[in-house]
Amino acid sequence: MTTDEAVGEGSRARRLGGHLVLGVLSLLCAFPVYWLYATSLRAPEDVYSLSVLPWPLSTASYAEAFATSDVLGMLLNTGVVAVLSALGQLLIALLAAYAFAAWRFPFRRLLYLLFVGTWLVPFQATMLPNYVLLSRLGLLETLAGVIIPTLCSALGVLLLREHLNGFPKELLDAARMDGRSSWSTLWTVVVPALRPALAALGILLAITAWNEYFWPAMVLQRSNAVVQLGLRSFLGTEGNDWGPLMAMAGLACLPVFVLYLVLQRHIVNAFVRSGLK
Amino acid sequence: MVSGTFVEAPPLALAGEAGVRPASRETGRSRARRLAPPYLYLLPAVVLLVVWTYQPLAQTFVLSLHSWNLVPSTPMEPVGLANYEQLLSTPELGRSVWRTVVVILGMLPFTVLIPVAVALLTRRVRGRAQGVYRALVFAPMLVAPVAGAAVWQWLLDPSAGAVNRILGTDVNWLNTTGTAQLAIIVITGWHVAGFAVLVVTAGLAGINPDYAAAAKVDGASRGQVTRWVTLPLLSPTLAFLVLMTVLLSAQWTFPLIDTLTQGGPVGSTTNLYYLLWEYGFRSHDAGLAAAAGVLFFAGFIVVAAVLTRLAERLSHHDD
Numbered sequence: 001m002t003t004d005e006a007v008g009e010g011s012r013a014r015r016l017g018g019h020l021v022l023g024v025l026s027l028l029c030a031f032p033v034y035w036l037y038a039t040s041l042r043a044p045e046d047v048y049s050l051s052v053l054p055w056p057l058s059t060a061s062y063a064e065a066f067a068t069s070d071v072l073g074m075l076l077n078t079g080v081v082a083v084l085s086a087l088g089q090l091l092i093a094l095l096a097a098y099a100f101a102a103w104r105f106p107f108r109r110l111l112y113l114l115f116v117g118t119w120l121v122p123f124q125a126t127m128l129p130n131y132v133l134l135s136r137l138g139l140l141e142t143l144a145g146v147i148i149p150t151l152c153s154a155l156g157v158l159l160l161r162e163h164l165n166g167f168p169k170e171l172l173d174a175a176r177m178d179g180r181s182s183w184s185t186l187w188t189v190v191v192p193a194l195r196p197a198l199a200a201l202g203i204l205l206a207i208t209a210w211n212e213y214f215w216p217a218m219v220l221q222r223s224n225a226v227v228q229l230g231l232r233s234f235l236g237t238e239g240n241d242w243g244p245l246m247a248m249a250g251l252a253c254l255p256v257f258v259l260y261l262v263l264q265r266h267i268v269n270a271f272v273r274s275g276l277k
Numbered sequence: 278m279v280s281g282t283f284v285e286a287p288p289l290a291l292a293g294e295a296g297v298r299p300a301s302r303e304t305g306r307s308r309a310r311r312l313a314p315p316y317l318y319l320l321p322a323v324v325l326l327v328v329w330t331y332q333p334l335a336q337t338f339v340l341s342l343h344s345w346n347l348v349p350s351t352p353m354e355p356v357g358l359a360n361y362e363q364l365l366s367t368p369e370l371g372r373s374v375w376r377t378v379v380v381i382l383g384m385l386p387f388t389v390l391i392p393v394a395v396a397l398l399t400r401r402v403r404g405r406a407q408g409v410y411r412a413l414v415f416a417p418m419l420v421a422p423v424a425g426a427a428v429w430q431w432l433l434d435p436s437a438g439a440v441n442r443i444l445g446t447d448v449n450w451l452n453t454t455g456t457a458q459l460a461i462i463v464i465t466g467w468h469v470a471g472f473a474v475l476v477v478t479a480g481l482a483g484i485n486p487d488y489a490a491a492a493k494v495d496g497a498s499r500g501q502v503t504r505w506v507t508l509p510l511l512s513p514t515l516a517f518l519v520l521m522t523v524l525l526s527a528q529w530t531f532p533l534i535d536t537l538t539q540g541g542p543v544g545s546t547t548n549l550y551y552l553l554w555e556y557g558f559r560s561h562d563a564g565l566a567a568a569a570g571v572l573f574f575a576g577f578i579v580v581a582a583v584l585t586r587l588a589e590r591l592s593h594h595d596d
Binding site for chain 2: 014015017021022025027030032033036039048095098099100102103105108111114119121122124125127128129131133148182207210214227228231232240242249252264268
């Protein structure tokens with residue numbers, strides 16, 4: 001507060017300068033996103049127009065995208081992957097974080113380091129054996145093959161543990177005095193108190209899974225089961241059909257943007273927290 | 278009160294039971310039941326971690342000493358360090374490392390310089406406008422990399438793209454050796470800058486305002502406060518951003534390179550990360566790719582160790 005006051009007492013010119021720089025920068029950042037949707041909403045004959053407003057509006061590009069590929073199926077598949085992956089990671093991370101926060105036990109530090117250590121293992125160093133393992137399990141080209149290897153989120157464990165460390169021990173003790181098992185304490189005491197943190201983390205994990213490209217590209221190879229891969233197959237071919245391509249890209253981003261509009265503050269906080277750990 | 282023992286050993290579940298029984302007469306079975314719960318809660322996560330991270334890491338080490346073409350029916354042949362020798366002697370490796378360095382250096386303005394400037398500026402602006410700017414700057418972070426690639430390919434299209442038509446140029450940005458790398462850096466920077474802005478903003482919010490106030494009382498100007506008080510206190514955040522940039526830049530560029538340039542033109546966007554991908558999955562030489570993965574892992578550890586040491590040295594400013 002005090003810095004705000006101290007800085008805020010500056011002249012109008014300073015504040016105006018701030019608005020100017022930030023305004024230009026925000027426009028530069030947002031322009032490609034705007035252009036994507038603007039192009040997708042132009043009539044086919046206007047696709048090359050440089051007018052800022054796409055007028056007259058047309059959904060022809062969307063119709064074309066739907067006609068040429070199974071967009072709904074892809075969106076559905078991607079949704080399934082994102083939701084299952086996020087829920088699975090959330091549950092497994094919650095259990096692990098609970099263990100670290102509520103007990104002291106032999107090898108606790110070592111086990112914790114096992115999670116922290118994953119930060120240092122680049123994807124390249126594990127992808128070949130993982131690919132081979134998936135093919136042995138017969139999970140290549142399946143959505144399960146995309147989901148299962150992502151289910152343990154070290155980030156989730158570390159973040160939830162951080163939250164649980166701030167959790168009043170008295171509540172856990174009180175639950176125990178009531179004769180509750182650790183399992184029922186987890187679900188009746190801990191989870192309700194952690195709900196905001198769990199929601200934020202869940203959204204973060206779902207968005208990440210939705211936008212994931214590298215791993216699905218490996219597992220699903222050249223099939224187009226998820227929307228990121230479907231989009232790729234539209235790209236690169238000579239003479240792009242920009243309208244339908246932008247419609248498809250717009251659809252691929254739409255669920256995330258809708259979430260962002262509704263839950264902006266939570267999403268931003270979740271991303272920042274994840275970065276700071 | 279029992280609060281002390283709670284974290285020591287007896288788990289929640291059997292506390293009542295175990296409390297009644299003297300420890301000396303505890304049977305092996307009840308002891309197992311008493312000690313088991315934390316391990317049971319950890320089991321799913323640890324099993325996944327071992328199966329999908331650590332065991333494959335070990336396998337990669339083994340694989341890097343063999344020659345294998347990824348086909349299950351063909352046997353792996355031990356070749357000693359030949360893969361490493363071949364890797365370290367490819368002229369392509371040196372070039373790709375250099376390109377990786379270029380990418381990292383090119384990313385620093387987007388992940389450190391611009392975010393710091395923006396975060397310092399947003400402090401001047403308050404209320405609703407601040408939130409709007411932040412929301413707009415952050416939006417690219419949410420765009421899926423492939424969708425980002427699609428829209429940038431459209432913007433940079435040599436004949437009809439908005440960039441050429443606005444600038445009045447006719448550059449084939451993604452297909453010219455000089456500009457392709459630049460385009461990849463700018464697009465990646467566009468993706469992650471908003472995130473970095475938020476990290477710096479959070480870092481600034483965590484700085485005790487008393488320091489700046491004290492410096493002001495001593496007659497420091499605004500510029501001096503920023504230079505000698507705020508930035509040093511922000512150094513742990515900056516160190517984190519540099520670490521993130523160094524470790525992840527090449528990784529961030531991957532989806533863009535794979536969809537926009539495929540490492541070209543004439544290899545000008547093939548960085549270390551993309552080279553690894555090609556070795557493993559284009560040439561089907563698993564041993565070579567594994568050796569490259571091991572080198573990558575070693576590089577990660579060295580860079581992380583150096584930068585964490587650096588961050589630690591810088592971070593006791595705020596004691």
